[in-house]
Amino acid sequence: MIRETRGAILAAAVLACLPAASALAHTTLEAKQAPAGSTYKAVLRVGHGCGDSPTTALRVQIPEGVVAVKPMPKPGWTLTTKEGQYAQAYDYYGEKLTKGVTEIAWTGGSLPDAHYDEFVFRAKLPDQPVGTVIHFPVVQECEKGVHRWIEIPEPGKSPDDYKEPAPSVTLTAKP
Numbered sequence: 001m002i003r004e005t006r007g008a009i010l011a012a013a014v015l016a017c018l019p020a021a022s023a024l025a026h027t028t029l030e031a032k033q034a035p036a037g038s039t040y041k042a043v044l045r046v047g048h049g050c051g052d053s054p055t056t057a058l059r060v061q062i063p064e065g066v067v068a069v070k071p072m073p074k075p076g077w078t079l080t081t082k083e084g085q086y087a088q089a090y091d092y093y094g095e096k097l098t099k100g101v102t103e104i105a106w107t108g109g110s111l112p113d114a115h116y117d118e119f120v121f122r123a124k125l126p127d128q129p130v131g132t133v134i135h136f137p138v139v140q141e142c143e144k145g146v147h148r149w150i151e152i153p154e155p156g157k158s159p160d161d162y163k164e165p166a167p168s169v170t171l172t173a174k175p
């Protein structure tokens with residue numbers, strides 16, 4: 001099932017426009033740690049385009065165990081989600097969730113390489129052991145080219161060892 005929300009009417013509205021922190025900044029999550037089982041505000045930071053080509057779409061894959069996903073609409077971008085069946089049922093405040101959002105896409109916008117922007121969604125993180133790393137593979141499409149932030153480090157390696165690592169968050173102890 002695909003749901004479409006058009007935020008394009010406000011296309012002329014203000015888009016966040018800040019200088020990129022670093023020319024080498026990848027697409028990453030702002031908060032790198034969060035408690036297991038907590039509701040997490042995922043802020044995907046897009047630091048550059050593909051070479052100097054502007055970003056036109058961002059697609060995020062939601063890993064199994066991350067539930068109750070709600071993306072934030074963005075003026076100037078079309079928001080779509082894909083929903084699917086979970087591999088198992090998950091407890092969500094006493095409710096059993098068996099399906100939900102498995103993919104989020106913001107498309108149809110244009111983010112120049114010279115600018116910086118953020119794409120946001122909310123989700124409940126899995127109740128797994130401290131130190132578990134949750135990866136959110138992201139495909140960043142540009143007018144020309146694509147970045148596939150989908151590399152998941154092998155044991156003993158770090159995201160820095162890879163060219164296009166998947167954004168990730170590491171689970172910490174419950175508060």
Ligand SMILES: [Cu+2]
Nearest residue numbers: 024025026027
């Ligand atoms: Cu980069």
